[in-house]
Amino acid sequence: MRLSERHERRIATFLREIGDQLTDLSPDTRTRNLSNLRGRIMKALKKLPDAPTDQDIDAVLHDCALETIRGKRADVKPAKSRGGIALAADNRWWLGVCGGLAERFDVPVGGVRAAFVVLGLLTWPIALSAYALLFFVMYFTGTHEESVRVRWLRLVTFILGAVAATLAFHFGTKLVFAGGSWLSIRFLEQDLAALGRWDWLERWDGTLLRWVLVFVCPIAVLSGLPMANAWDKTAKKVLQAFLALYALVLSFGIACAVVGIILYVVEKFAGFSFLR
Numbered sequence: 001m002r003l004s005e006r007h008e009r010r011i012a013t014f015l016r017e018i019g020d021q022l023t024d025l026s027p028d029t030r031t032r033n034l035s036n037l038r039g040r041i042m043k044a045l046k047k048l049p050d051a052p053t054d055q056d057i058d059a060v061l062h063d064c065a066l067e068t069i070r071g072k073r074a075d076v077k078p079a080k081s082r083g084g085i086a087l088a089a090d091n092r093w094w095l096g097v098c099g100g101l102a103e104r105f106d107v108p109v110g111g112v113r114a115a116f117v118v119l120g121l122l123t124w125p126i127a128l129s130a131y132a133l134l135f136f137v138m139y140f141t142g143t144h145e146e147s148v149r150v151r152w153l154r155l156v157t158f159i160l161g162a163v164a165a166t167l168a169f170h171f172g173t174k175l176v177f178a179g180g181s182w183l184s185i186r187f188l189e190q191d192l193a194a195l196g197r198w199d200w201l202e203r204w205d206g207t208l209l210r211w212v213l214v215f216v217c218p219i220a221v222l223s224g225l226p227m228a229n230a231w232d233k234t235a236k237k238v239l240q241a242f243l244a245l246y247a248l249v250l251s252f253g254i255a256c257a258v259v260g261i262i263l264y265v266v267e268k269f270a271g272f273s274f275l276r
Contacts, residue, residue: 003045006103007057011041014061040064085138094227095135128218135225150225158224158236162216165243170209173250177202180257198260201253212246 003011015034022030044060045052052060088099088109098116102109120127139150201208219242223235 003052004106006106007052007054009103010054010057011038011061014041014064037064085141087135087138092228094131094222094229094231095225096228097131097134097138100138101134125214125218128222132218132221132225155221155224158239159217159220162220162223162239162243163213166209166212166216166246169243169247169250170205173201173205173254176254177257180261198256198263200256201250202257205250205253208246208249212242216242216246 015038018037019030019034022033041060041064044064045056048056085100085104088096088103092099093113098112099109101107102112116127116131119130216239219235219239223232223239225232227235
């Protein structure tokens with residue numbers, strides 16, 4: 001009987017989960033018990049008339065988890081499949097989504113990753129949102145390792161922090177323009193709308209805010225998830241850079257309005273026309 005690579009990983013994950021529950025035993029005893037347990041698993045699989053399926057593997061592991069390891073009933077059951085697609089335990093670059101899809105549908109994981117990369121280059125926020133959505137679907141419906149356990153407080157903090165920073169920049173800019181408009185009417189007897197193209201930010205700030213949130217939210221979600229290979233830290237840096245870029249664009253818009261006001265004053269007193 002020859003097991004597929006996916007089934008071998010499933011058995012290895014099961015043995016590791018059982019081993020984590022035997023910390024009260026000495027290393028030699030734990031190793032011996034796990035070796036015996038693997039032997040019983042392989043013996044049960046050999047009794048199957050055909051090549052084992054995913055359901056066969058889960059059934060055998062479930063039965064073995066109920067057997068005694070030290071002459072008593074085992075206290076722990078494996079993370080039994082709930083019918084969904086499991087996140088990849090070992091073969092993961094980010095969160096194990098591509099690896100899990102590849103294992104489930106028995107396709108090369110490189111092809112799945114390449115498809116996500118192409119989709120990401122074409123539709124960055126859509127691809128990131130789809131990846132995060134797939135992760136949560138697989139997280140709640142399939143099996144996953146303890147290393148990919150979601151820390152919900154951290155996740156919510158990242159999302160709310162990113163949204164709060166974006167809104168703070170937006171409404172701070174609105175406040176600056178409101179003050180500038182009052183001063184312009186008070187001393188120049190002219191609204192900022194007369195600045196024409198120099199007042200572009202006040203006309204486009206709402207659209208700019210929506211686009212920034214579309215890009216920021218998926219990055220914030222990934223930053224708060226337990227990504228492998230320190231990619232969560234990279235996502236956090238990308239998020240910070242994106243927010244800094246947004247602040248820079250807003251600052252440029254404010255500077256343009258200030259330049260427009262100066263040109264308006266020059267035009268009013270010198271007779272030159274800069275705003276048309």
